[in-house]
Amino acid sequence: MAEEDAAIRRLYEDLLSAWNDRDARRYASLFTDDASLIGFDGSQVDASELEKHLVPIFTDHPTASYVWRVQEVRPLGPAVALLRARVGMVPPGHTDVNPAVNAVQSLVAVQHNGTWRVALFHNTPAQYHGRSDLAEEHTADMRAAMVEASSRS
Structure with missing residues (x-):
């Protein structure tokens, strides 16, 4: 399982x-053909539209870069796993995360012919209503x- 865990984390x-490299084609290539993405704003995108969806975002907007910490990788069955993580975003030209856009992410990965791909990616704002701690x-x-x-760079 350690090998699968490492592959899913990769x-x-x-x-x-x-995303951080603003590479829509590479981003989309990591999804299965029938995958779904649920974005920070609630938008839902099928894998077949993913690259087309991201190109204008990367072209027209100075997107922030992700920092992250994986909280869990858990098998859901043979060749299926769930990854959960917390993320922050550093706006262009800044050196600190913007707490207003902190999020939690869930990724369902599936393995086919020895390769792990994203079947579902869900990005949810981490607003913690009434729980400032x-x-x-x-x-x-x-x-x-x-x-x-x-420090790893």
Whole structure:
């Protein structure tokens, strides 16, 4: 299972790295043909439309970069797994996360012919209504993840 766990974590890292690189084609290539994406704003995109959906976002908007911490990778059955993570975003030209756009993400990965791909990616705002301690904890965790990522570079 350690090998599968590592492969699923790599898939997730590749996905967010493709976003950070503003590479719509590479991002879309990580999904199965029948996958779905649910975006931060609630938009729902089928895999067949994913690249077309992302190109104008990357072309017309200075997108923030993700920092993340995987919380769990759990098998759901043979060749199917769930990854859950917390993320923060660093706006272009800034050096700190923007707590207003912290999120939690879920990724369902499936393995076909030895390759893991995204079947479902869901990005939900982490607003923690009325629980400022959780919001502050999330932001502190993302700041720590950002420091850890920069030390690996």
